[in-house]
Amino acid sequence: MTTPLDSSEARTGNGTGYALEGTMLEICSCGSPCPCFIGEDPHGGECFGVIAFHLEHGRIGDVDVSGRTVVNIAHIPGNALSGGWRSVLVVDDGAADVQYEALVNAFSGQLGGGLADLAGLVGELVDVRRAAVRHAVDNADGRFEVEGIVEAHLQPIQSSPDGTTATLYDSAFTTVKGAPAYLGKSRHYRVTLPDADMNWSFEGRNTIQTAWRMEHAG
Numbered sequence: 001m002t003t004p005l006d007s008s009e010a011r012t013g014n015g016t017g018y019a020l021e022g023t024m025l026e027i028c029s030c031g032s033p034c035p036c037f038i039g040e041d042p043h044g045g046e047c048f049g050v051i052a053f054h055l056e057h058g059r060i061g062d063v064d065v066s067g068r069t070v071v072n073i074a075h076i077p078g079n080a081l082s083g084g085w086r087s088v089l090v091v092d093d094g095a096a097d098v099q100y101e102a103l104v105n106a107f108s109g110q111l112g113g114g115l116a117d118l119a120g121l122v123g124e125l126v127d128v129r130r131a132a133v134r135h136a137v138d139n140a141d142g143r144f145e146v147e148g149i150v151e152a153h154l155q156p157i158q159s160s161p162d163g164t165t166a167t168l169y170d171s172a173f174t175t176v177k178g179a180p181a182y183l184g185k186s187r188h189y190r191v192t193l194p195d196a197d198m199n200w201s202f203e204g205r206n207t208i209q210t211a212w213r214m215e216h217a218g
Helices: 097-107 113-119
Strands: 018-027 047-060 069-076 085-092 122-131 133-138 141-146 150-156 181-193 198-202 206-216
Touching: 018 133, 047 097, 047 133, 047 141, 047 181, 047 198, 069 097, 069 133, 085 097, 097 113, 113 206
Parallel strands: 085 122
Antiparallel strands: 018 047, 018 206, 047 069, 069 085, 133 141, 141 150, 150 181, 181 198, 181 206
């Protein structure tokens, strides 16, 4: 767990900077652990994934976005770091209009920094929309839902008889040095998004959850 941003870190002032932290949850079609997470090619040559950024604390410019969730639903046609993703971006419908605008600007790469690098992996942004999000996942254990779009029931991989969850450290997508990425599998994982030609369903595949932090001065 990362520590909350203090007021000096969170205050970006010019409206184009951001300071965000919380968790990143990845659910996908790869076996566990997901090779994409360490920069290798996905199982089967392509990945059908959901990446959810739940912001425990955050500010974009002068807009407080704490408590909000942003979800990237993506078909990744090869190595994740090679780009070419086909994505739909979803902001949870609890976001006020000013929060929604700030989050879309940041996560679509318009404000620069690390989020622009992430957005640069997307070859086609098919749609941006709002939906109700239920994020009840802790250390790769629990349920994640985007109303009418994503359903996932997740369970951790226990690496020892005492029930310790298996972890991965310092991977290609690590943004908090030394933070564990908790490994799990989906009991059930389904995406239903026919208007974007995104429909898939898997069981027993990868899920990873880790602390996440991103800052950019603007």
